[in-house]
């Protein structure tokens with residue numbers, strides 16, 4: 001039996017407990033053992049939850065922790081503490097991975113445990129491990145991704161006449177949006193995600209502050225109608241390409257595989273010099289898909305107790321060169337994805 005703890009009983013944390021419960025036999029088949037949620041920690045005083053992280057990190061039964069709290073604190077302090085105790089941490093927290101991922105990965109390596117973050121980008125889509133392993137030998141020339149489920153949900157629903165506010169409210173009710181939805185609609189969440197992906201494929205640490213960031217708050221219903229009239233759709237993209245990294249709304253021609261990625265779905269096109277275009281597609285937000293990605297990391301950690309899984313983050317060096325931004329074509333409101 002592998003005992004784990006979940007930090008944060010929000011949408012994703014609750015989903016992790018549910019996925020582990022529902023997929024017990026599949027987990028047993030791949031892991032050869034059961035996973036048991038021994039503790040759930042939450043800062044709120046809820047029945048059955050613990051509020052003191054020390055109870056968890058001082059329990060020698062605990063081998064893996066899922067950090068699904070979001071935000072920098074107390075997630076950073078708790079993750080740091082767990083890794084120092086040799087407990088692996090699996091997270092969906094892109095803000096923390098972006099801000100402290102390199103440091104936390106080094107601590108994990110020093111203490112023979114792992115810091116994994118599959119759920120931090122693309123919700124349920126396996127993207128971190130494929131980039132880290134399957135295409136590690138490739139020279140990646142571009143990543144262009146619809147990386148925020150909330151924005152994609154809003155833009156898709158505006159096509160059918162819903163207002164921005166109405167669509168955002170629905171995304172919040174469905175559990176897609178961040179606690180502060182400004183992080184979604186102003187592009188910061190996408191900026192963090194493209195910074196994480198670019199870091200994985202370049203060996204340099206891009207941080208979210210280096211990503212030129214535009215959101216979707218200035219997009220009007222008329223923009224959407226105009227795009228449709230030209231056989232294009234408007235999507236918020238995170239783009240990394242040799243020499244630049246940005247988050248902005250783009251016009252996507254109907255010929256692109258990203259054109260038809262709608263609602264909460266994310267799509268990530270990765271281009272390598274040898275493999276050419278790869279397309280990753282799936283639910284980019286939501287309780288069970290995101291939890292499924294966390295559980296995939298838990299299984300990896302459970303198979304590698306007392307071992308560090310190299311997440312390709314510990315040795316990243318900060319990007320020092322200036323990051324360029326492609327201009328919006330003259331007379332246009334949006335860049336076009338070519």
Ligand code: HSE
Pocket residue numbers: 120122123147148149150151176177178184189284285286
């Ligand atoms: N708020 C995020 C989104 C959650 O809508 O994509 C998943 O990272």
